[in-house]
Amino acid sequence: MERVKKIFVLVHLVLWTLFTMLASLQLSSEGDRWPTLTTGFILTCLLVFYGNFYLLTSYSGKKNRKAYYRKLIAIMLIGPLPFVYLHPRAFEEWENPYGYYLMTLVTIVPVFTFLGWLARITENLVLNTIKKEQLEKQAVEAELHYLKAQINPHFLFNTLNNIHTLVYKQAPAAPEAVLHLSSLMRYMIYESNSATVPLSREMNYLQDYMSLQQLRYKNSPVVDMEVEGDITSGHIAPLLFIHLLENAYKHSPARLEPSAIKVRVTLKENTLTLSIENPINKISRNTLEEPGGIGLPNVKKRLALLYPDQHSLEISSTDELYNVTLVIHNLQTQVHEREAQLLYN
Known part of the structure; x- marks a missing residue:
């Protein structure tokens, strides 16, 4: 089981590395400001993605639904801040930060909230399947020992x-x-x-x-x-x-x-x-x-x-x-x- 979890960690690292490289390539047209812009974008994606990912881990029971939704809303509202704060154009005019914030909240945040949920559900499905097979395997071994006896x-x-x-x-x-x-x-x-x-x-x-x-x-x-x-x-x-x-x-x-x-x-x-x-x-x-x-x-x-x-x-x-x-x-x-x-x- 620990080996499976390590494989998932490696998959996360590889996918986020590839995604960061792709985002950097897309934002390289912003000139010298692209490193800061890319950093803000990736930080927002990570915050929203792993915020929901670990909330689902901590609040998996039905009794914790209200606490889960309250914290999820807080993460979604806080999520755009790194991208807005590090965006080179956001503070050129005092009204711009609100526009960039709303744009990020409507576009980026829902996508990575869903991806965090999808990743958690996928990992749970795989881990539960392996646990079930392990229990079945142990039951088979127990019955085989009994039959040998x-x-x-x-x-x-x-x-x-x-x-x-x-x-x-x-x-x-x-x-x-x-x-x-x-x-x-x-x-x-x-x-x-x-x-x-x-x-x-x-x-x-x-x-x-x-x-x-x-x-x-x-x-x-x-x-x-x-x-x-x-x-x-x-x-x-x-x-x-x-x-x-x-x-x-x-x-x-x-x-x-x-x-x-x-x-x-x-x-x-x-x-x-x-x-x-x-x-x-x-x-x-x-x-x-x-x-x-x-x-x-x-x-x-x-x-x-x-x-x-x-x-x-x-x-x-x-x-x-x-x-x-x-x-x-x-x-x-x-x-x-x-x-x-x-x-x-």
């Missing part, structure tokens, strides 16, 4: 229980499980605070999640994950895919065959496509209004905030399978936090 904490407790069992049995997989959990928590607590993260890091996070979930199954990996494209070149909002993958586990049968859950990630020409397919848990199917349960509203809200008009989320199902397909366009462009950074700092 909704990442299901039960996974952590379940994982700790599984690791406890491995440690108790002195299973060889216990140290590796701790490392996966450490990596996952580090990402969730620290790295996910950024507006975007490398897509490859988000994929590593999903891999850690799948490795920890795999502790529940004795057979081969139950997730078949394929990645196509250079994921190191893309950036994505953090923790955006975890709900979709979590729901695939949650709503699948308790016993899963190897590669029962299929995850496909494709990055092509800045367009990311994520597809997750999982078998249906027929026991809990009738209790769900739609695949994904409470996780999908979270994902939909975050997508709407982060990638407005840049994404599509399709959900389909058969008697045996659920499929969720997410497409995000222009992946390498910044997300919602990119807006209005030029003027806010």
Whole structure:
């Protein structure tokens, strides 16, 4: 906001400098008297312009209208005095000062009174618009933090229980499980605070999640994950895919065959496509209004905030399978936090 105000000050200085040069050029035909004449003219313009400009700043409320109008009339009556006093012809005859005063009061004063009002209204409009956008941006950030906080904490407790069992049995997989959990928590607590993260890091996070979930199954990996494209070149909002993958586990049968859950990630020409397919848990199917349960509203809200008009989320199902397909366009462009950074700092 301070930067915007400094820009306005610079605009005022530039415009008044140009106007002074133009007035000097116009009044140069007055011979040697043009510097004095120009000085009086500019002082009158400045007095009227900034008198009204700052009155509007001080008396913006409706309750102060009477005080505003009284002071504005006083400024308008005083405004012509510098021009009349410094005008080289005004005092050649004793009646002339009144004529010059009335001429200035009728011609110059109304114009610069209006320009002062216009400048104040314009600046107020710009500043109020920026304030509104800042408040909207803060509201968006607050909601995004809230949505991030909704990442299901039960996974952590379940994982700790599984690791406890491995440690108790002195299973060889216990140290590796701790490392996966450490990596996952580090990402969730620290790295996910950024507006975007490398897509490859988000994929590593999903891999850690799948490795920890795999502790529940004795057979081969139950997730078949394929990645196509250079994921190191893309950036994505953090923790955006975890709900979709979590729901695939949650709503699948308790016993899963190897590669029962299929995850496909494709990055092509800045367009990311994520597809997750999982078998249906027929026991809990009738209790769900739609695949994904409470996780999908979270994902939909975050997508709407982060990638407005840049994404599509399709959900389909058969008697045996659920499929969720997410497409995000222009992946390498910044997300919602990119807006209005030029003027806010």
